[in-house]
Amino acid sequence: MSESDAGEGASVLDQLDLDGEVNEVTVRFEGLRRVDSKVLYSECHPIFEARTVGELLAKVVQAQNTFNSFGLFRRQSVELSTPQGGARGDVEVTFHVEEQKYDIAVGVQMDHRRKPTMELTATIPSVFSTLQSFSLKSSYTNSKSHEILGRLSFPRLFGRYLMNTKWFGELSGGVTFSDYSRFSSYREKLLPLDFRVRSQDGRQAVGLHLGLRDILPDKDAGRSASYAVLCSRLRSLKSSVKYEYTDDRTQDVAAGGMPVDGHTRHMALEYAGLLGDVRYVRAEAGLSFYRSLLPDRDRLVLNASVSGGALYPIGTDASPIQDRFYLGEGAGAPTYLKGFAYRGVGPADPCICPKPGSSLVAPAAAAAAGESKGGKAISTKLRREYDYVGGNVFYGASALLSYLPPFNVTQNIGLRVIGFTQAGNVVEDLSRASLSRLFQETRVSSGVGFTVPLPVIPGVLEVTYAWPWRRYTSDALEKFQIGVRLRLPGAR
Numbered sequence: 169m170s171e172s173d174a175g176e177g178a179s180v181l182d183q184l185d186l187d188g189e190v191n192e193v194t195v196r197f198e199g200l201r202r203v204d205s206k207v208l209y210s211e212c213h214p215i216f217e218a219r220t221v222g223e224l225l226a227k228v229v230q231a232q233n234t235f236n237s238f239g240l241f242r243r244q245s246v247e248l249s250t251p252q253g254g255a256r257g258d259v260e261v262t263f264h265v266e267e268q269k270y271d272i273a274v275g276v277q278m279d280h281r282r283k284p285t286m287e288l289t290a291t292i293p294s295v296f297s298t299l300q301s302f303s304l305k306s307s308y309t310n311s312k313s314h315e316i317l318g319r320l321s322f323p324r325l326f327g328r329y330l331m332n333t334k335w336f337g338e339l340s341g342g343v344t345f346s347d348y349s350r351f352s353s354y355r356e357k358l359l360p361l362d363f364r365v366r367s368q369d370g371r372q373a374v375g376l377h378l379g380l381r382d383i384l385p386d387k388d389a390g391r392s393a394s395y396a397v398l399c400s401r402l403r404s405l406k407s408s409v410k411y412e413y414t415d416d417r418t419q420d421v422a423a424g425g426m427p428v429d430g431h432t433r434h435m436a437l438e439y440a441g442l443l444g445d446v447r448y449v450r451a452e453a454g455l456s457f458y459r460s461l462l463p464d465r466d467r468l469v470l471n472a473s474v475s476g477g478a479l480y481p482i483g484t485d486a487s488p489i490q491d492r493f494y495l496g497e498g499a500g501a502p503t504y505l506k507g508f509a510y511r512g513v514g515p516a517d518p519c520i521c522p523k524p525g526s527s528l529v530a531p532a533a534a535a536a537a538g539e540s541k542g543g544k545a546i547s548t549k550l551r552r553e554y555d556y557v558g559g560n561v562f563y564g565a566s567a568l569l570s571y572l573p574p575f576n577v578t579q580n581i582g583l584r585v586i587g588f589t590q591a592g593n594v595v596e597d598l599s600r601a602s603l604s605r606l607f608q609e610t611r612v613s614s615g616v617g618f619t620v621p622l623p624v625i626p627g628v629l630e631v632t633y634a635w636p637w638r639r640y641t642s643d644a645l646e647k648f649q650i651g652v653r654l655r656l657p658g659a660r
Contacts, residue, residue, distance in 0.1 A: 394555040478598060479491065586617050619631075
């Protein structure tokens with residue numbers, strides 16, 4: 169914030185002390201090209217209500233923060249002056265702004281597997297000279313999943329603030345194709361329409377979702393989907409309301425992007441059944457603690473975390489396979505478990521995959537010895553694979569030690585060595601038998617690795633090797649893993 173000279177070289181603060189009264193305030197904007205100044209003047213009402221110079225300065229800073237949250241300006245500054253010929257106590261506030269331009273960006277994000285995703289995003293700020301912004305995103309992964317999504321963001325709805333100006337709105341829709349054929353023998357097509365409001369501090373969000381969903385089971389000669397997938401609801405219409413709370417209370421981030429003190433917590437509660445044929449209640453929560461163990465606070469840090477969730481279907485139908493919990497793979501999500509493949513833990517149903525050159529047959533037919541087709545016996549040498557179909561209850565726990573080696577090279581790049589032990593499991597439902605297996609059949613893995621901080625976003629690249637020393641026959645293992653661990657969003 170700067171102050172221009174006024175009159176005989178005296179600034180506004182020279183003429184008015186902080187406790188002095190403000191007589192009349194005028195507001196000007198310079199640098200506007202697309203944004204209508206009228207929509208910005210409506211954000212300046214608190215400035216006009218200031219009665220002292222101290223109040224005025226506080227209201228101006230508040231207005232600056234509000235303008236920054238809109239994401240419409242690349243930079244802004246404020247100039248305070250006394251208007252020419254004005255009376256003592258008159259103040260002129262001038263906002264100098266530089267608007268955001270139309271933007272096309274190509275980048276790499278993380279998909280549902282925490283794997284790199286190529287993403288193309290086009291953004292149009294200030295649609296129709298308003299506070300609204302529109303973006304169109306297209307993404308593609310090497311797992312054959314892709315998405316086209318349009319999003320309209322706005323801080324106001326029908327000219328009114330959302331929940332006392334502390335919440336921002338977002339309307340999005342598009343089409344998404346997700347490929348789970350490698351893990352669960354199906355692909356999913358989703359046509360979503362979402363309305364979401366989030367608090368300005370990022371801690372809370374409330375969303376309404378409407379989606380038409382199609383499951384496309386694999387039926388090729390290489391792999392046939394299991395009966396659990398084939399008998400699931402192949403088309404469903406889901407409508408739900410979801411509340412999310414995320415809070416980051418970590419302090420003093422150490423070299424290498426590792427917090428040395430504090431905690432993070434996350435909670436989500438969803439009800440499905442407003443419209444359509446999907447009805448359930450789903451809850452999920454996670455808590456993570458960080459603590460430095462040495463006087464040199466960056467050197468050795470302990471991270472302990474626990475997470476869990478439950479889904480309760482309403483009615484007699486089973487829970488949709490898309491909405492269940494899954495466990496496995498290395499980093500990023502609250503349902504991770506290092507040393508196991510993505511979706512590689514928990515309820516699984518066998519699918520039948522013939523060896524090359526043989527025909528795909530049903531289990532009953534395969535068991536019938538001597539049955540022939542075209543004069544040749546059908547091969548009964550089938551290799552067993554599994555479709556991981558998820559469950560309605562899960563838990564996970566982790567203890568991780570992170571050490572910063574005392575070498576210049578590792579300290580300059582923030583490389584940290586880690587050792588960890590993790591445990592978790594996912595079971596079919598909330599029945600007594602399933603809940604007893606939740607802990608009795610717990611999977612456990614231990615391992616080592618290293619992390620390097622990401623250059624832009626808050627998180628680390630993580631490379632690990634894990635030994636799953638408690639596992640079951642149907643589990644899919646993946647001992648060497650590379651992933652990204654992002655810090656949870658939310659205000660401190």
